[in-house]
Amino acid sequence: MNLKELKIERIRKEITQKEMAKKMNISEVSYNRKEQGKRSFSLQEIKSIAAILGLDCLKVNEIFFDNELTNCNS
Structure with missing residues (x-):
């Protein structure tokens, strides 16, 4: 998992951790x-994050699956 890239994407969209947590319906501490x-x-939660941040399949693969997915259309 590339959590640094997740944080970069979240900040790029000007969304705080508190806002992410609220949008995902989880506590800020949990997020x-x-x-x-x-x-x-x-x-x-990964699907929710992708929707909130507008991430495409390749970016989701990079952040959450270390580029191990072979087919983003599945």
Whole structure:
């Protein structure tokens, strides 16, 4: 997981951790722990983050799956 890139994308969109947490319907503390790598994001949370930040499949693959996905259309 490339959490540094996730943070960069979030900041690029001018969204705070608090705003991300609210949009994802989780606590700010929970989001913070996940962005720091102390907890894992669920698949549903990854989909939510992608929608909130407008990430394409390749960027999601880069951030969350270390470019291990072979087909982004699945």
